[in-house]
Amino acid sequence: MPTTHEVTNQVPPLYGNNLAEDKSLLEGLRREGAGWAEDDLLRLGALAGTEQVQEWGRLVNENPPKLRTHDRVGNRIDEVDFHPHWHDLMTVAVTNGLHAAPWRDDRQGTHVARAAKFYAWSQIEAGHTCPISMTYSAVPALRHNPALAKFYEPLLAASEYDYGLREPGTKRGLIAGMSMTEKQGGSDVRANTTHATPAQDGSYRIIGHKWFTSAPMSDVFLTLAHAPGGLxxxxxxxxxxxxxRNRILLQRLKDKLGNRSNASAEIEYDDAVGWLVGEEGRGVRTIIEMVNNTRLDCVTGSAAGMRYGVVRALHHATHRSAFGAHLVDQPLMRNVLADLAVESEAATVVAMRLAGASDRANAGDANEEAFRRLGLAATKYWVCKRAPSHAAEALECLGGNGYVEESGMPRLFRESPLSSIWEGSGNVAALDTLRAMAKQPDSVEAFNAELELASGADPRLDDAIARVRKELADLSDIEFRARKVVETLALALQGSLLVRHGDPAVADAFCASRLGGDWGVAFGTLPSGADSRAIIDRIAP
Known part of the structure; x- marks a missing residue:
């Protein structure tokens, strides 16, 4: 064979690694009270690492869903066709309880176990986790109508994925969606124009147009509409x-940047039938419980994407040589990889802490509920905001190979902005953090108490905690400064958790760079004292 046809210095595919064998993830699982789920998590992680399952993820993204509004003779059907492996991914997710296991299992740590599985499994394919997340989040909101919850909750929490357009009571399990945003309002849901009129049988007739409804093939939806008593x-x-069939008409599917395996639609409620959840006029307060749970998944999913990116960057650098040495042995590449690893671990440790807060809050711990309210809003802003720059740098570690679809990195990059947009963009999340501080002062107290647990452990962290207090004490132009304020809170929280629970090398690098200011603007600018080898060794698959 001519030498020009020999393939050399190319990287083997990364198959067979267990996506749950992640030191930061497993440490968090045990610390937050879900060590009992470790074996199940590792089994799921092993499945996620197989060539077969990774192929599922590729195929569902290369073959996106298709809308069929009518059948061959002109009857309205409003169906969405998916690649068969979409249903395989959904089946595994539902069978493993990613959609609703905590609502049927009262053991300590069920939300943590579920979050850890979500983290591992979503690295394969993020699109199908959208309906999984919404189903998980719908249950606590639905409980505002006990009669509806009595009928629907067992089906939403069932461990069987039963796809198809049929009457819910005849199915073995259900998937839930959420439909709030409209073309004139976006995140300003009070600007919605959808209206609901009471009917004599206790239901409502709903008319309106929703601009962005993900997973329109779901069995049930929670939606907002103006009733006589308000939104x-x-x-x-x-x-x-x-x-x-209810008069929920699918107008078109969105042509999205990423998340392409998942259908997102414009829908019309053409005198559709719905039932009130909660009280009239309290729609936002009712559905906010759903939003808070999906925000946890935004954080967890962003952390999962970071883990996916840095592991593949390291895999490439370990096998690829340039200028006489493997990339991983070259000092500047070690700096980049270690910096990416620090960001990844910081995202993972805070995601697991917030999952633990969800467990304890659902068990009635008022202090943990207060901490989660502020911690989740600030973390959702920051971790999701960091994901796109992290994905771009991880992609660049592969050079031109990373820009090619076959590497999987372009899909990661396209997916990375979604969580920052979902459930309110960066500004909405930042302002919601301020709202939590103003309306729930106990959330500030709980947040400060969390930071104080690490007080005195690192002078750079102590300085960061002092900056948090300074920011919170100054209310002048606070909306204008909202992003800076929230960033300060989020970084201090991550630093406190790493100092208390993380690897010393990772914690030191985080405090020196993110808190101490010994850092540049781009990744790969850790200070010389950072123990890059120790940091990188923690993420090796």
Whole structure:
């Protein structure tokens, strides 16, 4: 064979690694009270690392869903067709309880176990985790109507994925969606123009146009509409109890930057039937419980994407040579990889802490609920905001190979901005953090108490905690400064958790760079004292 046809210095595919064998993830699982789930998590992580499952992820993204509004003779059907492996991914997710296990299992740590599985499994394919996340989040909101919850909750929490457009009571399990944003309002849901009119049978008739509804093939939706008493929350099934189709019409599917395996649609409520969840006029307060849970998944999913990116960057650098040495042995590449690893571990440790807070808050711990309210809002802003720059740098570690679709890195990059946009963009998350501080002062107290647990452990962290107090004490132009304030809170929280629970090399590098200011603007600018080898060794698959 001519020498020009020999393939050399190329990197083997990364198959067979266990996506749950992640030191920061497993340490967090045990620390937050879910060590009992470790074996199940590792089994799922091993499955996620197989060539077969990674191929599922590739195929569902290369073959996106297709909308069929009518059948061949002109009847309206509003169906979405998916690649068969979409249903394989959903089946594994539901069977392993990623959609709703905490609502049927009262053991300590169920939300932590579920978050850890979500973290490992979503690295394969992020699109299908959207309906998984919404199903998980719908249950606590639905409980504002006990009668509806009694019927629907067992089906939403069932461990069987039963795809198809049928009356919910005839199915073995259900998937839930959420439909709030409209073309004139976006995040300003109070600007919605959808209206709900009471009917004599206790239901409501709903008319309106929703601009962005992900997972329109879901069995039921939570939506917002103006009732006589004000903006209210409603449950709408796609198929009504009598077996007829509800008047939820799919107008078109969105052509999105990423998340392409998942369908997102514009829908029209054409005199659709819905049932009130909570009280009239309290729709935002009712559905905010759903939003808070999906925000946890935004953080966890962003952390998972960072883990995916840095592991593949390290894999490439370990096998690729340039200028006489493997990339991983070259000082500047070690700096880049270590910096990416620090960001990844900081995201993972805070995601697991917030999952633990969710467990304890759902068990009635008021202090943990207060901490979660502020900690989740600030972390959602910061971790999700960091994901795109992290993905771009991880992609660049592969050079031109990273820019090619076959590497999987372009899909990661396209996906990375989504969580920062979902459930409110950066500004919305930042302002919501300020709102939490103003309306729930106990959340500030709980947050400060969390930081104080690490007080005195590192002078750079102590200085950061002092900056937090200074920012919170100064209310002048606070909306204008909201992003800086929230960034300060989020970094201090990450630093405190790493100092208390993280690897010393990772904690030191984080405090020196993110808190101490010995850092540049781009990744790969850690100070000379950072123990890059120790940091990198922690992420090796």
């Amino acid at each position: 209210s929350c409603f449950l709408l099934p796609r198929v009504l109890p009598d077996g007829s």
